[in-house]
Amino acid sequence: MSSLRRLNVVAVTKEQILEAYQFRHACKAFDPAKKISDEDFNFLLETGRLSPSSFGFEPWKFVVVQNMELRERLKPVSWGAQGQLPTASHFVIVLARTKGDLLPDSAFIQHMMREVHQMPEEVVGRFQEIYRNFQDNEFKLNEHDRLFFEWACRQAYIAIGNMMTAAALIGIDSCPVEGFDRAAVEEILTDAGVLKGNLSIACMVAFGYRAEDPGRPKSRQAMEDVVEWVR
Template sequence: MTENRKEEILEAYRFRHACKEFDPTKLISDDDFAFIMETGRLSPSSFGFEPWTFVVVQNRTIREKLLPVTWGAQKQLPTSSHFVIILSRTLADLTSDSPHIQKMMAEVQLLPGEARQRKGNVYHNFLENDFKLLGDERLAFEWGCRQSYIALGNMMTAAAQIGIDSCPIEGFDKEKVEQILIEEGIMDDRFGIACMVAFGYRVREPRPKTRQSLEHIVKWV
């Protein structure tokens, strides 16, 4: 049973590829897409503070507005069943005394007062001394983005395991895309765009997957 499960997981990784064009006539069911998003929700994050928000862009007008400033999704934006923009929080929302962090500890993690204080102190020390993120807007944002990519990977793998294709996308003008989202009332300055990902069903089979061998990328010490 274990060997079969391992082979099923590896087969999903072999199936998954950066799908450049989807079949626009095939839509992901609500149940299947909810499953994909649930794997994103359950993904791990540093201190469990979930710095992300997932914006599912199904509005065709907004997709058309994004197209001229999203050069890496010229085929994916018009054809994908579901298109997701992953936002990551900025420094103002990541400090230990920010409303988001305080809410996470009190209302999500349900920590009592003393435990919140202890965890908040440890987290503040981490930001200030271990990773030196305080005072550096860009570095703090990129730290949040790295965590968002964990959710991205989990969602793409989960999709592949049920036969759904995906494509991660970084090919966009970040400033212009964010301006569109702000104008549409989708995001504010507490967030920035980490990445995008399209989901759907392939229209053609991909080329064989190419990767380096384990011997070239794994070092045992």
């Protein structure tokens, strides 16, 4: 790593990072008059895109819902986003892939290995068998179709966490939302032509600028209650 790149990596101090974590909270309502710039929001999307995933297969898709009519249709079936849907600068529905896209022989996995990661053909064969053994024997995803989606959701949450942390570091608020009727939301998105293929909703995330301060400090368990050292 060059000295310039090393300098860029350490440009943000540990104190600044912890301050961003203290700043971040689940913002229930945003200032509708304040909009995130295209540059800043593309930066947040890039932190999601660059997030790590199991086997490097990136089993996610980020749908940015800026259409206010569609947001209004989602509101009655999204009890956890009542304040966020009408006020957020940007509202993201994070989709995770389902079994049809995650099997070793699927078009999506083949595309990821061959076109995205540009694996040589002999590597594709070996990697595919490692991946198949992982699914069949190690994590046993084939025991139920739903397990594939849940596995993809866990990875999508890595991207969501990275996007929210990046947002806090540049002074943008966020709120992850799981309070919604998945079947009803997916029906609306399908009707709108947004939800297609082997995808389902993992989570919603709203971004913007807080309308008011949360009013109380962040509360978390003590370090000794959540960390155990095995020496």
